[in-house]
Amino acid sequence: MSFVAEHADVLGIAAACEAVALPRATFYRHQQPQKPPTPRPSPPRALSADERREALEVLHEPRFVDKAPAEVYATLLDEGRYLCSVRTMYRILAEDGEVRERRNVLRHANHPRPELLAAGPREVWSWDISVPQKRRRR
Numbered sequence: 001m002s003f004v005a006e007h008a009d010v011l012g013i014a015a016a017c018e019a020v021a022l023p024r025a026t027f028y029r030h031q032q033p034q035k036p037p038t039p040r041p042s043p044p045r046a047l048s049a050d051e052r053r054e055a056l057e058v059l060h061e062p063r064f065v066d067k068a069p070a071e072v073y074a075t076l077l078d079e080g081r082y083l084c085s086v087r088t089m090y091r092i093l094a095e096d097g098e099v100r101e102r103r104n105v106l107r108h109a110n111h112p113r114p115e116l117l118a119a120g121p122r123e124v125w126s127w128d129i130s131v132p133q134k135r136r137r138r
Contacts, residue, residue, distance in 0.1 A: 001030055047084055055083045055092050066104055069093065 004016040004027050017024045047055070058064065064072045069089035076083060084092075093099050118124040 001027065047088065051084070052092055055089060056096060058083060059089060059093065059098075 001022070003020055004013065004022060007016045007019075011019070013027065014024060017027055058076070059069070059072060064075070067075075070086050073086045073089065083089075090099060116124045116126060
């Protein structure tokens with residue numbers, strides 16, 4: 001860019017860009033001032049902060065804490081109550097970092113391997129369950 005800007009008076013912009021294999025459009029684009037990105041407008045039907053909070057509170061209720069958002073949605077519709085769509089429930093949970101297994105699943109601890117320790121003769125009995133290999137005769 002700087003080479004083209006310095007030598008544009010002598011060579012011309014097209015020749016200077018061609019000398020460094022730079023497209024002219026790129027040179028001209030970099031000459032224009034950068035505009036700050038415009039923020040994305042909120043959709044007109046987006047839930048308000050209060051509605052999002054209410055949906056999250058419903059998802060945290062004890063009767064729904066171990067259910068998928070689709071089940072919560074269906075149960076609420078059976079009760080005649082509509083908060084938001086299933087997808088919106090997933091979005092709200094994702095914003096709160098809660099998109100994971102919602103059931104109370106127990107994790108099994110790693111149990112130590114049993115050790116056979118004998119302090120004297122005939123205290124520990126064990127056997128080999130492997131299949132014996134056939135011996136070759138020589």
